[in-house]
Amino acid sequence: MSEMCVAxxxxxxxLKEGDAYTATLRGVGSRVEYTLVAPIDGEIVGTICHCPPDGLSPAALAGPDEYEFRFLAIAxxxxxxxxxxxLVADCEAQAIASGARYMLLSVIDSNERAIxxxxRLGYARLPEREWSPTPAGDSTSGASIRLLVMR
Ligand SMILES: CC(C)(COP(=O)(O)OP(=O)(O)OC[C@H]1O[C@@H](n2cnc3c(N)ncnc32)[C@H](O)[C@@H]1OP(=O)(O)O)[C@@H](O)C(=O)NCCC(=O)NCCS
Incomplete structure (x- = not known):
């Protein structure tokens, strides 16, 4: 799953293979209980990390009334x-069931396909919350990466 995510x-x-942020993507083991996968014929073709603001999930930004997803990747x-x-719709359903008011995500600023x-799914940018993953905000430095935030 982690290799599919990086691929x-x-x-x-x-990203390029070897960029610091690929180590964060590969760190699925540390977030496995929050990670859902989409299998086809026994092969994982998609993954997403559900991040409720429970203080334990790998949420980067989610406040009390927000639910976040991270590390969405499709083969x-x-x-x-x-x-x-x-996978996003499934996460939204989970967020609604949890009582959250908003769904939040971060996306690399050059990722036009995902943006x-x-x-199209109704998300809009929150420029004031843009960030870069750093050791304080993530497990691996990726300071050269700029993440847009959408809600
Ligand atoms: C971005 C990413 C997650 C999108 O996943 P995906 O499964 O291709 O997404 P979908 O198929 O649901 O939608 C993508 C496009 O395909 C179109 N599409 C959806 N179903 C379709 C179908 N049955 N036939 C043809 N096109 C379809 C959608 O309209 C959409 O078009 P749009 O981008 O112009 O709006 C995937 O490209 C990916 O993993 N990219 C690399 C990692 C990444 O960027 N992750 C996001 C981090 S924030």
């Missing part, structure tokens, strides 16, 4: 089939 970001040209050969949208997808 998706590399295929999308958002490059399965793009465009609606799997990413379905278009999120806009």
């Amino acid at each position: 998706a970001y590399v295929a999308g040209d958002h 490059p050969g399965a793009w465009g089939a609606g799997i990413g949208s379905a 278009n997808l999120y806009e």
Whole structure:
């Protein structure tokens, strides 16, 4: 699952193999209980990390009335089939069931494909909350990465 996650970001040209942030993507073990996968014929083709603001999940930004998702990735050969949208919809349902008012996400600023997808799903940018992953805010430094925030 972790290799598929890195392969998706590399295929999308958002990261290069060896960039510091790939270590964060590969760290699925530390967030496995919050991670859901989409299997097809026994193979994992999609993954998403559900982040309620419970103080334990890998939420980066979520406040008390927000639910966040992170590390959405679809295997490059399965793009465009609606799997990413379905994983987001499932997470939204979970967020509503938890009583959250908002769904929050971060996306690399150059990731036009994902930004278009999120806009189509009704998300809008919150410029005041943009950030870069650093040792204080994430497990691995990725200070050169700029993350837009959408809600
Ligand atoms: C961004 C990403 C998650 C999107 O996943 P996906 O499964 O391809 O997303 P979907 O198929 O639900 O939607 C993508 C597009 O395919 C279209 N689509 C959806 N179902 C479709 C279908 N059955 N047939 C054809 N096109 C379809 C959608 O309209 C959408 O178009 P849009 O981007 O112009 O709005 C995926 O490309 C990915 O993993 N990229 C690399 C990692 C990454 O960027 N992760 C996001 C981090 S924030």
